[in-house]
Amino acid sequence: MAAAAPPPPPTPAPSAPTGLPDSDSTPVGHPLFSRIRLATPLDVPHIQKLIHQMAILEKLTHLFTATESDLASNLFKSTPFHSFTIFLLEVSSRPFEKDSNLHSQNFTPIERIINLDHSLIDPEAETFRNGINGDAVAAGFVLFFPNYSTFLGKPGFYVEDLFVRECYRRKGLGKMLLSAVVSQAVKMGYGRVEWVVLDWNVNAIKFYEEMGANVLPEWRICRITGPALEAYRDAI
Amino acid sequence: MAAAAPPPPPTPAPSAPTGLPDSDSTPVGHPLFSRIRLATPLDVPHIQKLIHQMAILEKLTHLFTATESDLASNLFKSTPFHSFTIFLLEVSSRPFEKDSNLHSQNFTPIERIINLDHSLIDPEAETFRNGINGDAVAAGFVLFFPNYSTFLGKPGFYVEDLFVRECYRRKGLGKMLLSAVVSQAVKMGYGRVEWVVLDWNVNAIKFYEEMGANVLPEWRICRITGPALEAYRDAI
Numbered sequence: 001m002a003a004a005a006p007p008p009p010p011t012p013a014p015s016a017p018t019g020l021p022d023s024d025s026t027p028v029g030h031p032l033f034s035r036i037r038l039a040t041p042l043d044v045p046h047i048q049k050l051i052h053q054m055a056i057l058e059k060l061t062h063l064f065t066a067t068e069s070d071l072a073s074n075l076f077k078s079t080p081f082h083s084f085t086i087f088l089l090e091v092s093s094r095p096f097e098k099d100s101n102l103h104s105q106n107f108t109p110i111e112r113i114i115n116l117d118h119s120l121i122d123p124e125a126e127t128f129r130n131g132i133n134g135d136a137v138a139a140g141f142v143l144f145f146p147n148y149s150t151f152l153g154k155p156g157f158y159v160e161d162l163f164v165r166e167c168y169r170r171k172g173l174g175k176m177l178l179s180a181v182v183s184q185a186v187k188m189g190y191g192r193v194e195w196v197v198l199d200w201n202v203n204a205i206k207f208y209e210e211m212g213a214n215v216l217p218e219w220r221i222c223r224i225t226g227p228a229l230e231a232y233r234d235a236i
Numbered sequence: 237m238a239a240a241a242p243p244p245p246p247t248p249a250p251s252a253p254t255g256l257p258d259s260d261s262t263p264v265g266h267p268l269f270s271r272i273r274l275a276t277p278l279d280v281p282h283i284q285k286l287i288h289q290m291a292i293l294e295k296l297t298h299l300f301t302a303t304e305s306d307l308a309s310n311l312f313k314s315t316p317f318h319s320f321t322i323f324l325l326e327v328s329s330r331p332f333e334k335d336s337n338l339h340s341q342n343f344t345p346i347e348r349i350i351n352l353d354h355s356l357i358d359p360e361a362e363t364f365r366n367g368i369n370g371d372a373v374a375a376g377f378v379l380f381f382p383n384y385s386t387f388l389g390k391p392g393f394y395v396e397d398l399f400v401r402e403c404y405r406r407k408g409l410g411k412m413l414l415s416a417v418v419s420q421a422v423k424m425g426y427g428r429v430e431w432v433v434l435d436w437n438v439n440a441i442k443f444y445e446e447m448g449a450n451v452l453p454e455w456r457i458c459r460i461t462g463p464a465l466e467a468y469r470d471a472i
Contacts (some may be wrong), residue, residue, distance in 0.1 A: 148381055152306075
């Protein structure tokens with residue numbers, strides 16, 4: 001569906017230092033190490049489960065049919081950012097190990113430390129564990145792809161999905177994911193970032209407006225799908 | 237902007253025969269030969285003017301900044317249908333000459349004959365004349381690109397712009413352009429075609445619904461652009 005997962009309500013950006021701590025600045029309390037990186041085909045099982053959780057949240061599971069095989073066959077087919085692209089959000093109670101495989105020419109992973117007041121229990125940690133970095137788990141994702149404005153004569157990004165698992169919400173991670181996309185758009189000289197929100201989701205709308213977005217009141221989505229789409233098979 | 241040009245109000249699909257007439261079925265009256273083909277870089281001057289006319293129609297010329305150079309630098313960079321793609325609509329009072337250059341592996345031009353009751357005067361014929369097929373003029377276009385539904389696990393098409401010049405409206409040409417995109421989506425196994433419409437444009441909404449589209453009432457577009465976008469330059 002669209003970027004429909006209610007994001008955390010507006011909260012101040014985490015004041016944690018950026019990057020990994022050096023030996024003199026080990027965070028106190030309960031640090032949550034977070035990382036945004038480009039997803040790979042190996043992440044498809046986690047991504048499929050995250051999308052399913054989003055469908056549950058949106059009460060739209062009747063529209064959810066995507067299998068791991070569907071996703072694997074359509075994603076990761078082109079250079080990141082030039083077609084469907086996924087940033088995966090991972091969190092860990094320990095610093096991430098350096099993984100040179102993740103530093104592609106296209107994108108350097110973004111790391112942040114969030115200092116929590118309390119330790120956090122993830123009831124689904126086993127399901128979403130990263131097989132390589134043992135302590136890290138997938139906590140959310142954002143899927144986006146280029147769109148095009150003929151008025152600007154420039155591409156932009158359209159954010160199809162933004163999702164953070166329940167136990168990691170309200171910690172600035174949704175903002176971190178969306179900021180990563182907007183920042184990438186600026187970096188590429190793109191003109192816009194767009195997504196959609198449900199009109200009754202006032203928390204989400206407030207959150208997005210505080211991030212600098214305008215909500216356009218007059219436009220409505222038109223969609224042809226299912227049998228209505230199929231009816232065009234021999235139309236031309 | 238979006239697919240905002242008010243399309244012709246609902247009219248029956250033209251009952252003209254498909255394809256070019258053979259010698260025994262030369263249309264009577266005032267035939268308008270129409271053709272949809274993939275646009276090429278040579279079409280950029282016409283496309284830029286068509287977009288400008290759309291901006292005027294939408295009273296959004298203050299948002300229109302795209303130059304021919306902007307368009308040329310961003311379009312036609314990948315295989316048709318896998319990124320930003322333009323179908324150009326051309327019309328002529330004479331049959332189109334066969335042009336093997338237009339028959340790419342990706343798309344065979346679509347031709348239709350529309351029988352008009354009266355001859356048609358195009359006050360901008362000189363501006364939009366095709367330099368190769370002397371009598372043909374550019375009459376409209378549709379710009380679309382792939383989007384992705386995580387629920388379906390399939391790509392679809394998003395229609396950014398659909399435009400037909402004023403003197404060619406209400407003849408089924410807008411429907412022909414949109415049908416060409418939907419038909420292409422079916423052919424590629426895609427799951428949806430989407431676009432947006434202004435909520436007060438009741439003629440357009442009725443037209444789209446008659447073409448099989450659902451108008452989704454609850455979703456609103458969020459957009460970050462301009463200085464708000466630029467503010468993310470050093471955000472990450």
